[in-house]
Amino acid sequence: MIGNAIAWIAYGSYWSTPFVRWQGAFAELHSLRFATWTGRQALEKRNVDLSAIDFGVLGFTVPQQGSFYGLPWVMGELGAPHVAGPSVMQACATSARAVTLAAQEVADGSARAALVITCDRVSNGPHIYYPAPSAPGGTGRSENWILDNFARDPFAQVAMVETAENVAARWGIDRAEQDDVVLMRAAQYADALADDHAFHRRFMDLPFAVPDPAFRKVMRHIDGDIGVQPADPGKLRALHPVREGGTVTYGGQTHPADGNAGIIVATRDRARALARTPDIEVAILGVGQARVEPAFMPAAPVPATQRALDRAGVTMAQIDAVKSHNPFAVNDIVFARETGFPLEKMNNFGCSLVWGHPQGPTGLRAIIELIEELAMRGGGRGLYQGCAAGDSAMAVVIEVSG
Structure with a gap:
């Protein structure tokens, strides 16, 4: 089956920062510049020759100053000014879309090796003013990029939490049932912290050096994700729903x-050449996209x-491991019910429900963790x-062998 791959992922030639709850240690770091800070060090540590890269994709969802220049700016700062490519913004599907674009470029022969970078700083989101000089008094409109869009889908006319309530x-x-899933996911995440973060160290460079906002020096080191709430069954079950009469609490999202x-x-040969362990191969077998009726987001996967x-x-029966971006516990429950994949077999070692959601890079970390879980199993x-x-x-859908 692995021969039917669309494209390949260079095993070990990937990375993720720890994820930090908003307004924390990364809150003042320009997300694109921070991505180049991280990428430069990660590529050097993994002995990746940037001359081998001939395409790039940048994924982000929160504008930063200068992000108009997107991927070319990031590649130039990384030391690969010869590389061009698109910048992608597809909300929480940004990572999957960025990987898909890279795979398609490789599949049609336009590129041999694509570097995908995803980043976001949800902290201190931009406040945007839209001028309207012909309006009464010349007053335009303003938008809090993060909070306003969390609170209202302009098409479905609901907040995101309401989509979870509709599915529930x-x-x-x-x-x-939602509380039970939250506690299960917290226990799975605890497995990634065992033996001094042994699982995370497979793809995350720890302790992680946090730069100053000018990216001139290291301000501190952190040992892993920051802001993950401890799993306390009593406190979780005592929380009130976000919406009166609802079922979803802040603990369930x-x-x-x-x-x-x-x-x-x-390509397969280039992936082998760039892999940290060439004997392990990672194939991208298929991708899919869907949209469901308005205000039922958690059912769309x-x-x-x-x-x-x-x-x-x-078929689903031939899938050995599942990772989900699950902004709500209801995501995993409806997925398990509709596909038959057991809840307890999903999201080993953690998921975004627990370690947080920086939007652009969330899915990429999940894909990386999926690869490592399959590699630890000997493939699948x-x-x-x-x-x-x-x-x-x-x-x-991916397949790991070797």
């Missing part, structure tokens, strides 16, 4: 965060998954799936 109501998902991640997608499976030529097929704003979702 339709599928009969009660509060107790993820928290905004900051961070970045990178990965190399390439189900049809996106089926499309990815169909394109990969496999994996599925990444996650919903995105606008009641949409993307899914990616």
Whole structure:
């Protein structure tokens, strides 16, 4: 089956920062410049020759000063000014879309090795003013990029938490079941912290050096993710729902965060040449996208998954591991019910419900963790799936061998 790959991922030639709850240690770092800070050191540590890279994709969802220049700016700062490519913004599906674009560029022969960089700083989001000189008094409109868009989908006319409540109501998902999933996911994340973060160290350079906002010196070192809430069953079950009469609490959803991640997608031979362990191969078998009816976002990964499976030529029964971007516990519950994949087999070693959601890089960290989980098992097929704003979702099927 692995011979039917669209493209390949260079095993080990990827990385992620720890994720830090918003307004924390990364809150004043320009996200694109921070991505180059991280990427430069990660590529050097992994002995990646940038002359081998001939395409790039940048994914982010929160504008930063100068981000108009996007991917070319990042590649220039990384030391690869010969590399061009697009900048992608597809809400929480940004990582999956960026990987898909890179794979398609490789598949059609336009590139041999693509560097995908994803980043976001949800902290201190921009406040944008839209001029309207012909309006009464010349007064325009303003937007808080983060908080206003969390609070209202301009098409569905609901806050994101309401999409979770709609799914909970339709599928009969009660509060107790959501709490049970949160506690399960917290226990799985604890496995990644064992033996001094042994799992995270497979792709995360720890302790992680945090630069100053000018990127001139290291201000401090952190040992891993910051802002993950400890799993306290009593406190979790005592929380009140966010919406009166609802079921979703703040404990049953993820928290905004900051961070970045990178990965190399390439032809088979180039992936082997750039891999840290050439004997391990990672194939991208299929991708899928879907959109469901308005205000039912957490259900969208189900049809996106089926499309990815169909394109990969496999069934759910042939998938060994699943990683989800699960901004709400209801995401995993509806997915398990509709696909039959056991809840307890999903999201080993953690997920965005626990370690947070920097938006652009969230899915890429999940894909990287999926690769490492499969490598630890000696190989197998994996599925990444996650919903995105606008009641949409993307899914990616991979296979690890060797």
